[in-house]
Amino acid sequence: MPVPKAEIARARWNECRSGTPLLRKGDGEGEGFLVTRTIYLFAVLEGATVMAVELMSARMVAPYFGSSLYVWATVIGFTLLALAIGYFLGGVIADKYRGPDALLWVLLIASVFLLLMHLSASLLTIAFENISPRAAVVLVSAALILPPLMFLGMVPTFLIRRVSATADHAGGSTGIVYAISSASGIIALPVFGFLSFRDTG
Secondary structure, eight states, rough: OOHHHHHHHHHHHHHHHHHOOOOOTTTTTHHHHHHHHHHHHHHHHHHHHHHHHHHHHHHHHHHHHOOOHHHHHHHHHHHHHHHHHHHHHHHHHHOOOOSSHHHHHHHHHHHHHHHHHHHHHHHHHHHTTTSOOHHHHHHHHHHHHHHHHHHHHHHHHHHHHHTTOSSSOOOHHHHHHHHHHHHHHHHHHHHIIIHHHHHHO
16 A cells, blocks of 8 residues: 655655664655655765866966966865865764754855855955965965865765665665766866856856
């Protein structure tokens, strides 16, 4: 006999909070597919946004410090550092707060930092104009890159936590999330680098 939709929704919510699958196989398969598809969509957006932030940061500091190997090394280094911190903190927070609200707050905070990047780039370069250019590019890059990418780095861990709670093969689901995130970043690289940023700066 089909499971009522209200019971399915209640079970999904309890599952999200507890991290333990409560529905039997075959119950609410349509809803489960929708949840999984939404999770993978978030992975696509996260991967593309990370690449966009990395490219934007390099473009923002280029008018003041150039686009040398030193600048790119700094940008890439802080990108990796921010993602590493985000992965770790995201795992801790995802285990402590298993509901969807935590992920939404993380996305909201990341969005605020993204919106502030354009304004803060010029203010930071003015603030550090009297110090060594190498020190300045390190400080400016850290301030631009670390906040938004740290929160974006938390997103995959929340997604993996959610997929692992509803899938029998957690390892495969984890691989899919990271593969989708990385693939979207690869696709976003030429789109932003050769099309969007070329025309808009």
